[in-house]
Amino acid sequence: MATPWVSRVRKILDTMFASSIHAHVMSGYEFLMQSYxxxxxxCIFGFSRGAYTARSLAGMIHKVGLLPPNNFEQVPFAYKMYSRTDTIGWEQSNEFKKAFCxxxxxxxIGVWDTVDSVGIIPKxxxxxxxxxxxxTFRHAVSLDERRAKFKANLWNRPTSEEEKLGLPDPSHSAEPNVPALSKDATVDSDEVSFLFKDDKKRNEKTNGQAKKPRQGRGMTLGIRTVNSDDKLMNAYERIYSERNERMTDIEEVWFAGCHCDVGGGSVSNKTRHSLARIPLRWMVREIFKAQTGILFITERLTEIGMDPSTLYPFVVPRPDALPVGENKIRNRPVKEIPIRPHMLLTKKSRPTVADVSKPPPVTMLAxxxxxxxxxxxxxxxxxxxVKKAWWFLEIIPLQLRYQRGNNQWVTYFGLNHAKPRxxxxxxxxGVKVHRSVKLRMEAEYEDERKRQKGKKYEPRPIFTVEPTWIG
Incomplete structure (x- = not known):
């Protein structure tokens, strides 16, 4: 029986390791099955591991299709086929999709700071x-997050060679249990040979793939290896992807702040200003640009600092950013000690008009x-x-991963130790960075000690090229 304490522990574990992602994906799938x-x-949206759930839901629809309404009994089977990544799993998904979906x-798809961790063992x-x-795919990504279990999970842009790959023809497979390529598909020899290997051997480490990591913060222990499962999955994804003349419109933009400063949750919703409001406005504008047809409540757009007349019927180009001037980066507020109201200290006192009056309405800026x-x-x-307990995962050896530019994940066992993204x-x-980051880099800190040391905000990741500033 699930007690409140057990439920709380499960919720914490799910927050840390996304242990129930299968339930979230199937729930979203059932909603679409009944509603579509x-x-x-x-249109699918999500933040953090909810962002990964959103992308997984879209992936499930791609691999197995969408069932007709009221097929609830089939959903668990559909998810099992979706999550199965061996040859049989891909073939079953393809047949299931053609027969039932x-x-x-x-x-x-609009997501905020998709993170890599989807379980204790990353998969x-x-x-x-x-x-x-x-x-259309839009992704707001955090520049300053550095926790071990919050590595950014970025979208992969296919190369010109990958774009030439087509659908398989199962009736002309060159080997048993191996999907054949379409006639006009071209792949490199390494990928073809990898596909024809027995599934049992795909986890073996090939010569030259394992090497000691360079010495540096966050990579001081263990061996770094290319995940062969990822390589196999990349090949199957390209083979089982529909040939589509319309390429996905992809834009991933980096924003100042940590994980919750991009997706929300670091401060109360009633807070007048916060970093999370910037990527929210950017995402709303992208929704209007994509002409999705999503309807918004006008008053809510005004509350987040947007002028509805600049979004519809046409999205008006934004003017240049304002200069920083004398404005400074504000300190994090110190939490006040809670004090009981005076009205609770005496039995006979009654609330005054001032006690029950509503706070004044928020005045919008120009x-x-x-x-x-x-x-x-x-x-x-x-x-x-803010929460020192997170350091526990930074100072113990963990199986960690980082994403290469070719969509392969490199796994190593070591200490993260707050390594930047x-x-x-x-x-x-290139790298697209929101122009608000530039404003923050130009401003001084409100903290006098930081000003005396000449400190200014610098994004944690290293830019090897000049960023493209996005408005």
Whole structure:
């Protein structure tokens, strides 16, 4: 029997390790199964591991299709086939999709800081880093997060060679249990030979793949290896992806702050200014640009600092950002000691008009640019400083991963020790950073000690190219 204490422990473990991601994905799948009608536009949103859940849901729809309504008994089987990544799993998914499901497209995926950790033992689910069904993909990513279990999970942009790969023809497989490539598909010899290996051998470490990591913070122990399961999955994903003349419109933009400063949760929703308001406004604007048809309540747009007239019927280009001027990066507020109201200290006292009056309405600033400026100077809530317990996972050896530019995950066993995030493929694709980051870099700190030392905000990752500043 689940007691409140057991339920709380389960919730904490799910927060740390996403142990119930299968339940969340199947729940979302059932909702779409019951709600979807022909012509609907599917838009999926999520933050943190909810972002990974959103991408997994889209991946499940890609791999097994969408069941017709009221097929609840089939959903667990569909998820099992989706999560199975060996040859049999891919073939069963393909046959299941053709026999029972309908093909649907994903209009828009909007996610905030997708994180890599989906269990105590990291495992990537199919089509979570690339999905040809997705028309538009938008991702707001944290620059300053550094916890071991919060590594950024970025989208993979296929190379020109990968784009040439087509659908398999199971009736012309070159080997038993191995999907054949389409006639016009071209792949490199390494990928083909890898596919034809027996599934039992795919976890063996090939010569030259294992090497000692370079000495440096966060990589001081263990051996670094390329995950062969990821390599196999990448090949299968390209083979089982529909040929689509329309490429996914991808944009991943980096924002100042840690995990909760990008997706929300670091401060109360009633807080006047916070870093999380910036990526929220950016995402809303991207939704309007993509013409998804999503309806918004006008008053809510105003509350987050947006002028609805600049979004519909046409998205108006933004003017230049305001100068920082004398504005400074604000300190994190000190938590006040709670004091009982005076009315509770005496039995006969009654609340006055002042006690029950509503707070004055929030006065909106003149423009979204002014909102951006004030929000960009809000404090960063680094959980390694706010909640010291997170350091436990930084100072013990863990199986850690980082993402290469070719969508392969490199696994190593060692200490993370608050290692900054790595931005791959900067020279190939550049790096897009929101212009509010530049405002923060130009401003001084409100903290006098930091000012005396000449400290200014610097993003934690290393930029190897000049960023493209996004408004």
């Amino acid at each position: 009608t022909a012509g609907d536009r599917i 309908v093909n649907v497209d994903i209009e828009f 990537r689910l199919p089509f979570t880093t690339s999905n040809t069904l997705v028309k 423009s979204e640019e002014e909102e951006d400026l004030m929000d960009s100077l809000s404090p960063i809530y680094d959980q390694l400083k 790595f931005i791959p493929k900067q020279r190939a694709h």
